[in-house]
Amino acid sequence: MAQQAVDTQLWEIAAQVTDPEIPVLSIEDLGILREVRREGGDAVVVTITPTYSGCPAMGTIQVDLERAFAAHGYTARVELVLTPAWSTDWMTESGQAKLEAYGIAPPTGKGHAGRVTLGLAVKCPRCHSLDTKELSRFGSTSCKALYQCRECLEPFDYFKVLS
Amino acid sequence: MNASNTHITEGIEDDFASFGDITASATRVTPGNALRPEDIAVAGEGPASDAVAEYALQLGDDALILAQRLSWWISRAPEIEEDVALGNIALDQLGHARSFLIYAGKRFGKTEDELAYWREEDEFRSCHLVEQPNGDFAVTIVRQLLVAVFQNLLYTELTRSSDETIAAICAKAVKEVDYHRDHAIQWTLRLGRGTEESARRMRVALADLWPYVGELFVDEQLHDDVGTAGARPSTLRAAWDEEIAAVLADAGLDVPQVPDAMARGRHGEHSEHLGYLLAEMQVLARKHPGASW
Numbered sequence: 521m522a523q524q525a526v527d528t529q530l531w532e533i534a535a536q537v538t539d540p541e542i543p544v545l546s547i548e549d550l551g552i553l554r555e556v557r558r559e560g561g562d563a564v565v566v567t568i569t570p571t572y573s574g575c576p577a578m579g580t581i582q583v584d585l586e587r588a589f590a591a592h593g594y595t596a597r598v599e600l601v602l603t604p605a606w607s608t609d610w611m612t613e614s615g616q617a618k619l620e621a622y623g624i625a626p627p628t629g630k631g632h633a634g635r636v637t638l639g640l641a642v643k644c645p646r647c648h649s650l651d652t653k654e655l656s657r658f659g660s661t662s663c664k665a666l667y668q669c670r671e672c673l674e675p676f677d678y679f680k681v682l683s
Numbered sequence: 684m685n686a687s688n689t690h691i692t693e694g695i696e697d698d699f700a701s702f703g704d705i706t707a708s709a710t711r712v713t714p715g716n717a718l719r720p721e722d723i724a725v726a727g728e729g730p731a732s733d734a735v736a737e738y739a740l741q742l743g744d745d746a747l748i749l750a751q752r753l754s755w756w757i758s759r760a761p762e763i764e765e766d767v768a769l770g771n772i773a774l775d776q777l778g779h780a781r782s783f784l785i786y787a788g789k790r791f792g793k794t795e796d797e798l799a800y801w802r803e804e805d806e807f808r809s810c811h812l813v814e815q816p817n818g819d820f821a822v823t824i825v826r827q828l829l830v831a832v833f834q835n836l837l838y839t840e841l842t843r844s845s846d847e848t849i850a851a852i853c854a855k856a857v858k859e860v861d862y863h864r865d866h867a868i869q870w871t872l873r874l875g876r877g878t879e880e881s882a883r884r885m886r887v888a889l890a891d892l893w894p895y896v897g898e899l900f901v902d903e904q905l906h907d908d909v910g911t912a913g914a915r916p917s918t919l920r921a922a923w924d925e926e927i928a929a930v931l932a933d934a935g936l937d938v939p940q941v942p943d944a945m946a947r948g949r950h951g952e953h954s955e956h957l958g959y960l961l962a963e964m965q966v967l968a969r970k971h972p973g974a975s976w
Contacts, residue, residue, distance in 0.1 A: 573855055574778025602782070603851035605858065656764035657862060658771040666764065682858055 530556045533588050534566050540580040541661050544622045547581060551610025554601060564589055564596045569606045571682070572662035608682050620645045625667065625678040642678050644669035654678075729789030734908035735846055736790035737808070740798070741905075741949060742849075743783030744809035747799060748957070749830060750776035751964050755817055765820075768866060772827070775859040782852040800968035804951075804958050811946035812895035814957045821874055821884035825892050827867035832926050833899050834860045836919045846912035868930050875934025882935065889931075890939045897943030899923075905949075 534556045535548035547553045547568060555567040566585050570578050582598040589596035608627040616626035628640040641650040649671030657680070659666040664677040730736040753773035760766045784795040791798075812830060817823045838857035844850040874881040900920040906913055928938055946954075967974070 570778075570855070572775060572778065572859060573782060573852075574774035574776075576774075602855050603847075605851070605855045607858075656768055657866060658764070658768035660767070662771050662774060662859075666767075 526558070527556070530558065530564055530594070533592055533594070534585060537581060537584045537588050540577050540584075542619070542622065542624065544618045545615055547585075549612050549615030549618060551612065551615070552581075552606060559597075562594045564594045565599060566596050567599045567601055569601050571606050575662055577661075606682070608679065611679075619679055623676060624664065625676060627679050627681040629681065642667055644672060644674070645676055646674055647672040652676075730786060730848070731846065731912070732908070733790060734905060735849070735912050736787045737905055738909045738913050739783045739787040739849060741808040743780045743787060743798070744807050745813050745830075745834075746776045746783065747780035748807070748809040748960065749813040750774070750780055751960055752813065752815075752817060752826075753823075756823065761820055769823075772863050772866065775856075775863065779852065779856045779859075782855075786848050786852070796968065800965045804953055804961055806951060807953065807957065807961070808949055808951065809953075809957070810895070810898050810948045811944065811954055812892065812899065814948070814954060814960060815892060815895060816956055818888065818891070819884055821881065822888040822891065824867055824870045824874060825885065825888040827863065828871050828930065829892060829896060829927070831860055831864040831867045832923055832930075833919070835864045836922055836926075837914060837916075840914040840919065844912050844914075845910070849912060871930055871934045871936075875931070875936045885934070885936055886939075889936060890941055893939040893941050894944035895946055898946040898948060901949070903949055 531553075534553055535546050537547050539545045539547065539550055542550075550571065552568050552571060553566070554569055555565075557565050557567075559565055566589075568578070568581065568585075578600065582600075585598050586596050611627065619626045623645050625642050625645050628642055642652050642654075643650055644652050644667075647669060649669055651670040652667050653670060654665060655668050655675065656666045659677050663679055663682070665680045666675060667678045668675045730739060750773045753769050753776065756769040757766050757773075760769055780799075781795050784798045788794055788798050812826065815822070815826060817826075835857065838853040838860055841853035842850055842857060844853065871885070874885050876882070900916045900923070902915050902917045906915050931938055948957075
């Protein structure tokens, strides 16, 4: 196999690993997969970056990566890097679409430097109404906030913007 | 203790021996949860000097003790969203503590778990403010306001640290602390402008906690020693005062006029509260050295 094909294959193995909390999102969709490189032979080094400092999903993702590579005959070592810090801008467009289809409102707009006091409306992932309200900025995981739709009355998770 | 008990105890110790000695990190030896935060370091190396490691220890201890305090609220907050919010904030603080302690530990040859669970009270470098008891919800919110505004200013400054790892940890942490700050400000407004009783409790909380503010801004020899890797606390005071005064004015509350307490947590001299907190935090690790789950 040509060098480039192998590299693409390695990336694809890593990219099939999903977030344990949001199983429709791959770590590539989330933008936390930074690099996959070969260290010679069957050894592979995968670099990922945490979404939040205390995110417990990182441990599971690491184990899942090692398993995914083992299934293809590779031994993977996972490295965590903190810099440059992850932001929701790293999430792919297809990732955002998958989130919404799953019932979680994707982050609204891009991250920004400094304070923006104008709140952007968060669209209800079920009925698509923009008439929604924040119940709590802190949701079931660090990356989500809890919202409620005033139109269909359903509560829903919002993947909040982290700039 | 009779002979058979002794035997059982020895058996248990043998079981734990398979997990390595007490210096091993529970995180490392736990099957199925193989996150290796020990591997987090931008430069791959430990801190450049003992002073930088000591500085990281200070930052880590503040975050660790605050995380322990806040996690008490899980299941006890006034509404379920607050259980979740304070639990999330505690988790963020714990994440920051782990990064700082892992980094400090590289220099001292210790794991994050050793630093968290096997240090004595006088070896902790946390400030008195974070060890203050939770009190009622107003006390917890005021403590959050005072700490979050401080951490936000400090971490922002430290994103420019000449130490790459400290800069990286703070660049990550400051995004999260920004949410903690927002949370505290919203509650300060709500309680300050709420009922007579909520405003009264906020005033009491402010007067009780204000004496521990001074310690946050004391320059020490350590700050000279770390140089551009750190930030001189005194230089953050004016911005902190300005921001807090604005929030309190908005909430209809006054800046308290009370003198500073004798607080020397950075030198390992703590209030009586820290001992009780550590007893609870450390009991499991000390009762079952090397245990994992």
